[in-house]
Amino acid sequence: MKKTISQATIDRLPLYFRTLRLMESEENKIISSDELGRKLDITPEQIRKDLATFGQFGKKGIGYDVHELKEQIGNILGLQNHWRLAIVGVGHLGGALANYTNFSSLGFSVVALFDKNSSVIGSAINGIKVNNVIEMNAVIAEAAVDIGVITVPAGEAQDVADLLVAAGVKGIWNFAPIKLSVPPEVSLFNEDLSIGLSALSYQMSQ
Amino acid sequence: MKKTISQATIDRLPLYFRTLRLMESEENKIISSDELGRKLDITPEQIRKDLATFGQFGKKGIGYDVHELKEQIGNILGLQNHWRLAIVGVGHLGGALANYTNFSSLGFSVVALFDKNSSVIGSAINGIKVNNVIEMNAVIAEAAVDIGVITVPAGEAQDVADLLVAAGVKGIWNFAPIKLSVPPEVSLFNEDLSIGLSALSYQMSQ
Numbered sequence: 001m002k003k004t005i006s007q008a009t010i011d012r013l014p015l016y017f018r019t020l021r022l023m024e025s026e027e028n029k030i031i032s033s034d035e036l037g038r039k040l041d042i043t044p045e046q047i048r049k050d051l052a053t054f055g056q057f058g059k060k061g062i063g064y065d066v067h068e069l070k071e072q073i074g075n076i077l078g079l080q081n082h083w084r085l086a087i088v089g090v091g092h093l094g095g096a097l098a099n100y101t102n103f104s105s106l107g108f109s110v111v112a113l114f115d116k117n118s119s120v121i122g123s124a125i126n127g128i129k130v131n132n133v134i135e136m137n138a139v140i141a142e143a144a145v146d147i148g149v150i151t152v153p154a155g156e157a158q159d160v161a162d163l164l165v166a167a168g169v170k171g172i173w174n175f176a177p178i179k180l181s182v183p184p185e186v187s188l189f190n191e192d193l194s195i196g197l198s199a200l201s202y203q204m205s206q
Numbered sequence: 207m208k209k210t211i212s213q214a215t216i217d218r219l220p221l222y223f224r225t226l227r228l229m230e231s232e233e234n235k236i237i238s239s240d241e242l243g244r245k246l247d248i249t250p251e252q253i254r255k256d257l258a259t260f261g262q263f264g265k266k267g268i269g270y271d272v273h274e275l276k277e278q279i280g281n282i283l284g285l286q287n288h289w290r291l292a293i294v295g296v297g298h299l300g301g302a303l304a305n306y307t308n309f310s311s312l313g314f315s316v317v318a319l320f321d322k323n324s325s326v327i328g329s330a331i332n333g334i335k336v337n338n339v340i341e342m343n344a345v346i347a348e349a350a351v352d353i354g355v356i357t358v359p360a361g362e363a364q365d366v367a368d369l370l371v372a373a374g375v376k377g378i379w380n381f382a383p384i385k386l387s388v389p390p391e392v393s394l395f396n397e398d399l400s401i402g403l404s405a406l407s408y409q410m411s412q
Contacts, residue, residue, distance in 0.1 A: 007405070008214045014404040041385075077404050078411025092302035099298045102383050102400045108407075147406065171410045173403060177308050179247075189406040193397075194308045197379060198220040198283050199213070200353065200395040201314075204377045205284025 009050045013073050014106060015040055016047070020070035021105075032063035079107045086112035086145040086169070088160045089152035090120055090130055093175055097149060098125040112143045133163065140167040147171040154178040215256045219279050220312060221246055222253070226276035227311075238269035285313045292318035292351040292375070294366050295358035296326055296336055299381055303355060304331040318349045339369065346373040353377040360384040 019039050023031055033044035033051075040047075051069070054076055074080055085103070087094045090113050097103075098110050113130045115121055121132045131139050140148075148164035150157050150172060157176035164172060171187040174180055182188050225245050229237055239250040239257075246253075257275070260282055280286055291309070293300045296319050303309075304316055319336045321327055327338045337345050346354075354370035356363050356378060363382035370378060377393040380386055388394050 096298035096302040
């Protein structure tokens with residue numbers, strides 16, 4: 001069964017997942033949509049609507065089974081794959097992502113780093129060695145990388161994307177402000193940090 | 207006239223704005239929703255629906271006036287305010303944001319940096335001096351900061367938010383993975399970099 005799920009719903013699922021995992025670790029068995037909503041500043045109606053997209057999880061008047069719902073949301077998001085990431089370009093942003101601990105809380109791990117700058121090649125960030133981009137094929141195969149993260153300048157991003165695709169990654173998370181071309185079998189997500197800032201600007205202008 | 211606009215629509219407006227600004231710089235006068243859609247991988251129907259939320263911009267069969275539409279979207283997003291940012295916590299992520307050039311393309315500028323670590327206080331990033339957090343009140347007033355950006359560890363984020371609010375910022379952009387309390391007159395946007403990654407995971411799992 002495949003359904004089209006709105007991007008806004010998909011965006012909320014990691015929030016649900018993280019809250020449920022925390023609740024599970026605190027040995028809570030059941031949570032109501034009211035309680036989940038209070039923790040996340042989302043209306044209970046919205047939560048029930050989001051979760052109903054995927055099937056019948058909760059019991060009316062009782063609530064959701066914390067463990068079961070967490071597992072189901074994790075599976076919907078594909079987190080059970082424990083995706084392995086390689087970051088290409090360990091400047092400020094790449095370095096920040098290599099150190100960003102929220103990823104591991106969702107099952108992602110950074111397993112390889114690349115740069116073309118000889119001053120950083122051979123150094124390590126968070127215990128992970130920075131490799132030369134020319135070694136990409138071998139390193140990505142050996143480290144079983146699933147996702148390539150592009151944090152190089154816009155002018156270099158398409159070349160890096162081509163290298164990542166040739167090396168066999170299944171997905172690309174692009175931070176460079178440019179539209180990339182990748183084959184249809186490779187998933188692509190374009191990140192833009194100024195979108196959050198624009199949303200804040202909008203809110204401040206109301 | 208105030209209308210409730212969906213978050214998804216607000217998220218697309220900066221993309222429209224940036225594309226229109228680029229087109230204006232290339233001296234294009236008119237753009238159709240088809241052409242804008244092709245550039246952004248968004249359906250023309252979606253674009254027409256988004257823009258119709260704000261009023262009547264385009265002319266049927268002709269298209270949108272590039273300059274006029276860009277100005278209107280900028281005004282809706284509040285970009286004409288040219289918001290001034292202060293980043294608190296210049297570790298990896300704070301340093302990356304201080305160097306992130308996409309902000310300036312939307313009219314935002316980073317005007318102040320803060321840290322509590324004496325090893326970085328007094329240094330400069332991108333020509334901006336890193337101040338001691340204890341000087342926050344004076345520096346924020348002098349630099350006319352509108353938005354505080356929190357890139358400190360979760361355990362310190364609420365204290366920093368309180369300091370920023372006391373110093374008079376109108377908005378907070380929070381990267382710490384924690385729910386902050388701020389007075390209702392202060393706008394708050396919680397950023398979570400793993401949401402984009404989760405969306406990619408979802409896409410790769412289909």
